[in-house]
Amino acid sequence: MRDKYPYGYIDRAKNDIFSRGLTLPNEENKKGYCSPEETIRRLGFTKKDEALVQRTLVTVYQAFVALELLGNGEGCVSRDFKHTSGDHMDLARKIALANPLIRLWYDPPEEYIYSLVDIVRKNSNTGIDQVSTQASSAEVSSAATARSRKDFMDASSSHRHLACLALKAVLGQFWSKSNSTWLSSTRQRYATEESQWDELRQQSSDQDFKQDGDVIGYEGCWLPTYSEARKMSLDDIVGLAETRVLDIYSRRREIQERQEEENARLQRLAETITRPMTKRAKRLVQRNEAAKRRRQRLRESLSAQTGGDDDGSLSNDNGIDDDGQSVSDAQQAGAAEL
Known part of the structure; x- marks a missing residue:
């Protein structure tokens, strides 16, 4: 990317390179479009946190x-993102x-930050790499501390x-996506501030925060109605948004803690x-097997004496031994001991 930029010095292009690196489509993307979700995946969060970050930034x-x-x-x-405040x-x-998580x-x-020092130092041109050999040790120490x-x-x-x-790149991607959907020119030809607010309020609905009495289509909205919003300050809107962000995080x-406990x-x-x-x-299993063998021998002995008319009165389909223990009981006892 750096080689393709028409600048002679990298410091003049690093902001452009960084921003474009977050919004360029992947090579395998045939549509030539980078979605906001793809940009969020490039921010450096772990995979398990990407859903939380995405949901938060949608609210933002x-x-x-x-x-x-x-x-x-x-x-x-x-209509143009560059004209925003x-x-x-x-x-x-x-x-x-x-x-x-985003604050961290x-x-x-x-x-x-200290791990970045060497990287930033290599990219800087401060000209203070050399310390005068004539300086006293105190001056050198002071200079090193200041450096x-x-x-x-x-x-x-x-x-x-x-x-x-x-x-800013993420918000720009969301803005571009909105301009191709609900904020497109064809759909907003006769729009007013109130109609756009109403559509935005619908966008802020969330079934996870649904409450009794919510209007259909506006379930779990964190934005107030247009008439209520006109009576609020911008700080009030910021406060409502921060509350929703904290609710999403909590x-x-x-959910993650319950999943970790289950795992x-x-x-x-x-x-x-x-x-x-x-x-x-x-030992319990061995005793049970020995009891089975004793019952089998006794059954065979009685069968021989009665001429094969064993009524099975000595059989024990439940596998209970002389001490009232079964194989399953032995296994359960072993599991309980563990």
């Missing part, structure tokens, strides 16, 4: 469009960071800058089944 996008509708003073939303983009980022991605621990702190700040700023570009965590239970059960029997369980 809905909030972003709502802020554009209420705060642009122009009525309907702009930077202030609304900052508020959208604030909503996204309400998700603890955006603002990682110091250990991770280390500056490297950390540069790496942190670089990471956050790229994270902001990534969030529900997802509960652990199945693992323990599998280990119990495949684990060899204890000595006590083996």
Whole structure:
């Protein structure tokens, strides 16, 4: 990608290269289109967290469009993403960071930032790699400390800058998708601010948050009606969006915890089944087998004495031995002991 860019110096193109890297279609994609879902998969989250991140960013996008509708003073939303408000983009980022997982991605621990220091240092042209040999040891120590702190700040700023570009790229992909569906020119030819808000409110419905009394088609909406929204400030809309983001995160965590508990239970059960029997369980099985053999010999003896007219009175279909133990009882006892 770098070789294809018409720039002589990589620093002038790195933002373009990074953003395009998140939105370029895969080579096997014949339609030449990169979906928002594909862009989200490139943000670096683990596979098990991608669904949570996607659901969160869908809510962030809905909030972003709502802020554009209420705060642009122009009525309907702009058709072109580049004409959206930077202030609304900052508020959208604030909503996204309400998700603890995305906040950790955006603002990682110091250990991770320090791992980026060498990379950022190689890309920088600070000209302070050389320390004067005539300087005192105290000056060298002070310079090294200042350099280390500056490297950390540069790496942190670089990471956050790229994270902001990534969030903006995702919102841009959602915006493009909306303009080819419910915000297309043909469908919005006679649209008003209220009609667009109503369609956006339908988009915010979620069956997982359905409540009694919800209007059909608007089940689980987090956005208020248009008349209610006109009485609210932008901060109120941000607060509603942050609440929904936290609800999504909490529900997802509960599902994951239940799944992990179930997997652990199945693992323990599998280990119990495949684990060899204890000595006590083996003794119970052996006693039961010996009792079976004794009954069989007695049955054969009685049959010989009566001329084969054994009525089976000594048979025990339940496999109970002299002590009232069965094979299944032995196995259960062994499992309980484990």
